[in-house]
Amino acid sequence: MQTAVNMLTIAQGAWVKSLETAKVIVDATSGAGKDTLYLAQHMKPEAHIYAFDVQPTAMLKTKKTTEAYKDKITYVLDSHENIEQVVEDKLDLVVFNLGYLPGGDHSITTVPKVTIKAVENAMKQLAVNGVISIMVYPGHPTGKEEGVRLLILLEELPKEEYSVVKCQLTNHDSTAPYLYLIEKVK
């Protein structure tokens, strides 16, 4: 059973709240499709998901995992920094699960420069009350740098326009995954 005080549970809680009204949803790192499936299972019938991944193997896995919802999902084999070139509408929920695909090619991982660009772009395209969720894995050097650079970006955001939360297990060591949640409030 998934425990309550767990980064994924906390992230999913925010997704489910957002999914009550979300129409345009992006899984920015669809990987094996587990997050895409969760989003599809919890979204409104009229909502649509755009699932992005740069890895053909990952995209095949996403398609297989989400087969039952394929009519509600657009599968995009492209980098998440190009979301705006594919999705014309405002974004209601964008989910980033950074790092590499477990059990896959560990050399194909998200990288700080692209991640920052993608998050900046997603913030520009975010609807009012839209949410961006970013799971960070600081246990490897690239993930650690992504988290640090994201913090530099996020802590400067004006509070009148965005609410930002960092969720971290206080009594675990510094390599444990943690979560940023961003909501556009104005």
Ligand SMILES: C[S@@+](CC[C@H](N)C(=O)[O-])C[C@H]1O[C@@H](n2cnc3c(N)ncnc32)[C@H](O)[C@@H]1O
């Ligand atoms: C931790 S995995 C995602 C796990 C996935 N959300 C799931 O539920 O199975 C990270 C994924 O990000 C993908 N990725 C790396 N760079 C990317 C980029 N620039 N744009 C989109 N996806 C990227 C990798 O190919 C990998 O599949």
